[in-house]
Amino acid sequence: MEKGHPQRGISVYSYEVLLGKTMTLEDVFLEMYDTGATCFELLTSYIDNYPNPSPAWVDKYWRLCEKYQLQPAELGHWAENHLHRGPAASDEEMVALLKRDFELAHLLGFKSLRTKITCVNDLCDPEPGWQSYIEKALPYAEKYDVRMQNEVHGPTTLHTPHIRDEYLEFIHRTGTKHFGFNIDFGTFQTKPAKGMEWMPMGFGDVTKPEEIVEFLPYSWTCHTKFTNMDENFDETTIPYRDVIRLMIDNGWSGNLVSEYEGPVRFTAERSYENFGFAMQEIPEQVRRHQIMMRNLLGY
Amino acid sequence: MVEFQSIQQRGFHNTYAPDGSINGFEFRFVPIYYKGYWFTQCRFGNVTVDGEVFDRDSLIFEYDGLEYSREELFDLNKYWQFREPLIIKVRKEGGLSIGYHEVALQFGWVMNYNGGPELEFDGSGLGNTIFPKDHSRRMLLCR
Numbered sequence: 001m002e003k004g005h006p007q008r009g010i011s012v013y014s015y016e017v018l019l020g021k022t023m024t025l026e027d028v029f030l031e032m033y034d035t036g037a038t039c040f041e042l043l044t045s046y047i048d049n050y051p052n053p054s055p056a057w058v059d060k061y062w063r064l065c066e067k068y069q070l071q072p073a074e075l076g077h078w079a080e081n082h083l084h085r086g087p088a089a090s091d092e093e094m095v096a097l098l099k100r101d102f103e104l105a106h107l108l109g110f111k112s113l114r115t116k117i118t119c120v121n122d123l124c125d126p127e128p129g130w131q132s133y134i135e136k137a138l139p140y141a142e143k144y145d146v147r148m149q150n151e152v153h154g155p156t157t158l159h160t161p162h163i164r165d166e167y168l169e170f171i172h173r174t175g176t177k178h179f180g181f182n183i184d185f186g187t188f189q190t191k192p193a194k195g196m197e198w199m200p201m202g203f204g205d206v207t208k209p210e211e212i213v214e215f216l217p218y219s220w221t222c223h224t225k226f227t228n229m230d231e232n233f234d235e236t237t238i239p240y241r242d243v244i245r246l247m248i249d250n251g252w253s254g255n256l257v258s259e260y261e262g263p264v265r266f267t268a269e270r271s272y273e274n275f276g277f278a279m280q281e282i283p284e285q286v287r288r289h290q291i292m293m294r295n296l297l298g299y
Numbered sequence: 300m301v302e303f304q305s306i307q308q309r310g311f312h313n314t315y316a317p318d319g320s321i322n323g324f325e326f327r328f329v330p331i332y333y334k335g336y337w338f339t340q341c342r343f344g345n346v347t348v349d350g351e352v353f354d355r356d357s358l359i360f361e362y363d364g365l366e367y368s369r370e371e372l373f374d375l376n377k378y379w380q381f382r383e384p385l386i387i388k389v390r391k392e393g394g395l396s397i398g399y400h401e402v403a404l405q406f407g408w409v410m411n412y413n414g415g416p417e418l419e420f421d422g423s424g425l426g427n428t429i430f431p432k433d434h435s436r437r438m439l440l441c442r
Binding site: 013017022050051081082083084085119 | 300302303305334335339340373378381409411
């Protein structure tokens with residue numbers, strides 16, 4: 001099999017604590033450019049006047065992409081069906097909001113989406129009935145050339161029953177090429193990272209690296225999650241080397257977007273000292289992670 | 300750009316009636332969260348200043364130049380833009396005294412993932428988010 005060539009990217013989410021406070025969107029693009037990343041994930045919330053950005057903002061966005069040589073990789077959006085009091089949204093209402101986001105993703109150049117379907121517990125078991133509106137939205141996903149991806153995010157693993165019984169079953173039954181998985185690397189994490197020991201996360205049942213192979217055909221963008229990078233540009237709680245080797249060896253050429261989700265996001269707003277620390281720590285953590293990714297990928 | 304705290308000092312001042320008398324005060328609020336919200340998801344609680352409680356249903360919320368009651372926000376099909384301050388107006392004859400005040404606001408929201416959806420809204424909750432709902436800040440009022 002021909003080896004894969006994943007793109008090295010960054011999620012703008014990594015900088016969310018600072019965005020709009022000490023960093024503009026252009027500051028984030030410059031910061032990403034500095035790392036040598038070539039693609040990025042945006043969230044719908046970071047689009048000015050979402051869901052109706054002005055033509056001027058869209059022009060500015062494309063100018064940023066061109067100036068900082070960054071390709072749109074994934075747009076993070078939400079399929080929320082409990083936005084109003086009372087009964088959940090109807091299929092028609094859900095399809096309308098999905099179609100709106102597909103059009104927007106298409107306008108902004110995104111081929112993949114991280115689609116958050118309503119869950120009913122911490123394991124992210126989807127609320128029953130999701131297949132109905134997602135299936136009705138598939139023709140629009142085809143039209144706008146976007147791929148919805150369910151995020152497999154710890155504590156969910158690739159062997160959590162709903163992954164196979166619901167999502168994979170849906171993909172096989174419909175034969176769609178427009179629904180799949182964003183496999184967040186946190187699902188492979190085996191122990192708490194420095195500064196995150198207090199989080200009530202169990203690491204007894206996690207995804208094993210080799211489990212990813214079966215899911216690669218249904219994955220276009222993955223979150224290379226991290227919560228602490230050391231000064232040697234190493235992440236010691238997630239088997240990065242093994243997972244990325246499996247992806248490359250199995251011909252995967254999607255986007256890997258660094259997603260920093262470290263402890264500073266819980267404490268940054270508590271004091272001037274904490275926020276000042278976050279201003280330094282967040283960009284530096286992402287830079288360290290990008291150096292590790294460059295070392296692993298070779299580019 | 301906004302201040303890093305959720306309750307903004309910038310915009311904290313007394314409000315004036317057309318006759319020049321002080322009829323209350325206002326401040327701005329920016330959620331500490333990584334995304335924006337639909338207003339229909341938002342759940343506001345009371346404002347408390349130096350221990351004095353102002354009921355949530357007496358508050359006036361101003362967004363994008365228009366004023367809303369808490370009840371009206373439940374049906375406001377509008378997106379609260381990321382890092383866009385919401386102005387909270389509080390009616391209080393004479394307003395607040397010049398000087399320092401401890402200003403607090405309760406705010407929560409209905410989260411559609413990583414937890415059970417809010418199946419039945421009873422009119423009293425602050426949503427199902429796991430994030431802190433109590434916000435407060437000591438701020439200096441000048442006018």
